[in-house]
Amino acid sequence: GEDVEQSLFLSVREGDSSVINCTYTDSSSTYLYWYKQEPGAGLQLLTYIFSNMDMKQDQRLTVLLNKKDKHLSLRIADTQTGDSAIYFCAEKGDSNYQLIWGAGTKLIIKP
């Protein structure tokens, strides 16, 4: 079945780049997503990428997609304390209204 995997934790120093990785199994996925969850709150869409793209950049965020390896990454440049959160990778499932979620990567910022 469909599955999305992420590491549970990532620790980086303030000002460095953070790279959060995700692997997925469904090669027919049309869209892949990154959501951000701040402490005690719901999830918010950060960005998404269509499967015919290799890269998408939006200010400090860069999404890279390697379809051959089914690997998605989110790079956050100049990581700041406000970036502390859990980042979820998701792929669109077979149903029009279904998203398959990773377990989330907790980004920890060291001063």
Added chain:
Amino acid sequence: DGGITQSPKYLFRKEGQNVTLSCEQNLNHDAMYWYRQDPGQGLRLIYYSQIVNDFQKGDIAEGYSVSREKKESFPLTVTSAQKNPTAFYLCASMVRRALNTEAFFGQGTRLTVV
């Protein structure tokens, strides 16, 4: 502003009690979802509804019940049959656009059994 409102933010339940978590949306979305979040386990789907008066079980529906009498509302009842209900519960709605499917989340309800 349009969005999803969950209430209450914190809820305490005694053993053997049923409790109902509220989820309301004014986004006019057809599809609504309930997820349970435990540390290190991501989001697990409890129930979802793609249309009024219809809902489907997710991966962990045992011990939970839902109703969808109105498009705007999708309440979740945690019954006494749910043996380990302490968790963070998230309600979401989804919209399918021409280019993608986007999920919108409420702020969550933290349920604690005392």
